[in-house]
Amino acid sequence: METYDALLAAISSAPGTGRTILDPATGAAVGEAPVHGVADLEAAITAAAAAQPAWAALGHDARSAVLLKAADAVERSAEELAQLLSREQGKPLNGPNARFEVGACAAWLRAAAGTPLAPETLVDDGETRADLHYRPIGVVGAIGPWNWPMMITTWQVAPALRMGNTVVVKPSEYTPLSVLALAKVLNEELPEGLLTVVSGGRDVGEALASHQSIGKVMFTGSTATGKAIIRSSADTVKRLTLELGGNDAGIVLPGTDPRAIAQDLFWGAFINTGQTCAALKRLYVHDSIYDAVCEALTDVAKAMPMGNGLDENNVLGPLQNKAQYDVVANLVEAARASGARVLLGGNPDSSRPGYFYPATLVADIDNGNPLVAEEQFGPALPIIRYGSIDEAVEMANDLDVGLGASVWSSDPAAARAVAARLEAGTVWINRHGAVDPRIPFGGAKQSGYGLEFGAEGLKALGVPQVING
Numbered sequence: 001m002e003t004y005d006a007l008l009a010a011i012s013s014a015p016g017t018g019r020t021i022l023d024p025a026t027g028a029a030v031g032e033a034p035v036h037g038v039a040d041l042e043a044a045i046t047a048a049a050a051a052q053p054a055w056a057a058l059g060h061d062a063r064s065a066v067l068l069k070a071a072d073a074v075e076r077s078a079e080e081l082a083q084l085l086s087r088e089q090g091k092p093l094n095g096p097n098a099r100f101e102v103g104a105c106a107a108w109l110r111a112a113a114g115t116p117l118a119p120e121t122l123v124d125d126g127e128t129r130a131d132l133h134y135r136p137i138g139v140v141g142a143i144g145p146w147n148w149p150m151m152i153t154t155w156q157v158a159p160a161l162r163m164g165n166t167v168v169v170k171p172s173e174y175t176p177l178s179v180l181a182l183a184k185v186l187n188e189e190l191p192e193g194l195l196t197v198v199s200g201g202r203d204v205g206e207a208l209a210s211h212q213s214i215g216k217v218m219f220t221g222s223t224a225t226g227k228a229i230i231r232s233s234a235d236t237v238k239r240l241t242l243e244l245g246g247n248d249a250g251i252v253l254p255g256t257d258p259r260a261i262a263q264d265l266f267w268g269a270f271i272n273t274g275q276t277c278a279a280l281k282r283l284y285v286h287d288s289i290y291d292a293v294c295e296a297l298t299d300v301a302k303a304m305p306m307g308n309g310l311d312e313n314n315v316l317g318p319l320q321n322k323a324q325y326d327v328v329a330n331l332v333e334a335a336r337a338s339g340a341r342v343l344l345g346g347n348p349d350s351s352r353p354g355y356f357y358p359a360t361l362v363a364d365i366d367n368g369n370p371l372v373a374e375e376q377f378g379p380a381l382p383i384i385r386y387g388s389i390d391e392a393v394e395m396a397n398d399l400d401v402g403l404g405a406s407v408w409s410s411d412p413a414a415a416r417a418v419a420a421r422l423e424a425g426t427v428w429i430n431r432h433g434a435v436d437p438r439i440p441f442g443g444a445k446q447s448g449y450g451l452e453f454g455a456e457g458l459k460a461l462g463v464p465q466v467i468n469g
Contacts, residue, residue: 001076004083011180021177024090024318025308025354031088033176036200038207041168044196045213048139048166051193056136056164063162064113069189071109077185078102085150085178086309086317090355095315096271105154105182111437112158117458122466129469134462136164137215137239141208143229145221146174146320147275147377150182155452156218157186157195163461168214169197170205172221174321212236216461219243220277223401223446241450241460243443246277246403247375249396250432251418252293253389253409254286261408261430262296266304268406268432270359273306273316274379275324278404278441280432282372283383284392290385294363297383298344301359308354319355319378328357328378331371335382340365345380367395375401389418397423402444406432 002010008031012018018032055063074081082098091097122130142156153169160167171179176199183197198204209217209232216239219229223244233240250268252261268280285293306316319325332346345360360380362371372382386392396405405424409415412429419427425443428434435441440456442448450460 002080004080007077007080007181007184008084008177011177011184019173021088021175023087023354024320025310025356027353030084031177033180034199036198036204038200038203041170041198041200041204041207041211044168044198045139045211047193048168048196049213051191052136052138052164052166055161055166055191055194058164060117060162063164066189066191067109067113067158067162070186071106071113073185073188074102074106074109074182078106081105081150081178081181081185083310084181088175088177089146089149090309090317090320091272092307092309092311092314092317094312096267097315097317098309101148101151104151108151108154108437109158111453112162112458115162115438115455115458117455131467133465133467134163134459135465137461137463138165139214140165140167140461141211141214141217142167142169143205143208143217143219143221144169144171144179145277146172147272147277149175149178152220153179153182156220159452159457159461160216160218161190161194163458165215165461166194167196168208169195170208171197171199173201206232209233209238210235214238216240221245223448226448239460241442241452242448243277243403243441243450243452244446244448245375245401246279246443246447247281247373247399247401248278248404248406248424248432249422250280250283250406250408251386251389251392251396251422252283252285252289253407253411253414253418254288255411256289256409258289258292258296260410262293262300264431265293265297265408266300269381270301270304270316270379271433273319274328274381275320275377276433278426278433278435280381280406281375281377282396283381284386284395285383286392287385287387290363290383294343294361294383297381298361301344301361304359306356306358316359316379317356319357322355324377325355325357328360328376328380331374331376332360332362332380335362335365335369335371338366338369340369340371340382343383367398373399393418393421397421400445401447403447404428404433406430
């Protein structure tokens with residue numbers, strides 16, 4: 001375990017030699033991120049390829065034991081990691097934010113280590129014996145986002161290592177320090193060469209996606225970037241797991257108690273200040289309870305303190321970067337100009353430092369409005385009125401993305417019937433975005449393909465091999 005200052009110093013470039021990372025809450029310098037290039041990527045891939053055979057040869061039990069030690073290392077440095085994450089990404093320490101994210105890293109490492117994956121006997125009829133095994137791929141390239149940089153990197157790294165692969169990580173240019181720090185802590189327990197972070201720009205990402213020695217790319221981010229990775233990976237026929245953009249719908253069925261669901265609705269939409277791929281981004285409410293749901297949500301949102309993440313009282317933070325702030329602000333202003341009714345927020349304080357946009361609820365808005373049809377990825381929730389279940393399902397399914405969705409009702413059977421009609425990789429009942437390391441997770445339509453978590457997630461980091469005879 002190191003102090004915060006020692007951990008930051010261990011991963012930072014010397015002053016003037018890297019790229020200064022600024023705190024999105026204050027504008028103050030957090031640290032100097034190293035600027036790696038394609039030559040650094042080549043060195044990392046070479047080291048990973050050299051280390052992979054011995055790591056694979058250890059077998060599942062020995063690799064899992066190392067991952068459990070890595071989880072212990074994360075917990076030893078949990079507060080230092082959370083402090084850095086809060087400063088760099090902006091999310092508060094408390095609530096479902098920085099400390100929560102670091103805890104999830106340890107949890108997913110343990111889940112990857114503890115999930116059984118035995119060979120499967122497909123046929124054994126006395127004449128034919130066929131068994132299905134999963135062999136390591138080799139070197140995996142992991143490209144992560146800025147919204148949950150530590151947790152999503154762990155989602156990529158933990159199963160890859162468990163399956164006998166080595167990993168080269170390319171973090172977002174917005175949050176490289178968090179990922180470098182996480183890797184530094186993990187590498188206290190991992191053998192040398194297994195996990196390397198290359199903190200570079202777009203040229204590094206493009207080289208990683210097309211490199212002949214990378215057997216698989218895992219990517220979480222925008223659909224546009226995912227499509228570029230697909231194209232870059234084509235010549236080497238790489239395996240891909242892509243968790244791309246979402247614009248998740250929630251449907252509140254008639255007869256539901258607005259006050260009973262308001263808190264969970266709020267966090268489904270505003271977790272990480274709305275900067276979550278599988279957050280609730282458009283809410284459809286039946287006409288009979290529309291006004292009551294709007295009122296209950298407004299009451300909850302009003303009570304949620306927003307501010308600097310290092311203040312223990314806050315549970316909402318700034319947008320991570322100016323570009324995302326502008327997206328949210330422009331969508332809300334366009335909605336207001338179209339005649340939509342702003343119930344709460346929509347009035348950022350321009351004199352305040354940082355990229356703070358207030359929690360915003362927008363009612364009486366058309367389904368085709370850009371705030372509904374485009375992924376806002378921030379703290380602004382449109383609430384759309386509907387008259388029939390068929391209408392709500394049609395509107396929810398109208399977009400070309402389908403990462404998650406949710407149905408809210410006091411009638412479980414009715415909720416499941418509606419859930420079965422929604423075009424999304426996961427549909428939650430009376431909650432939204434609750435991922436679980438035991439339960440496979442992946443998108444439909446242009447929200448990507450491939451599964452993460454559980455045994456299916458482990459299989460996605462292996463090459464299936466049938467031994468027949």
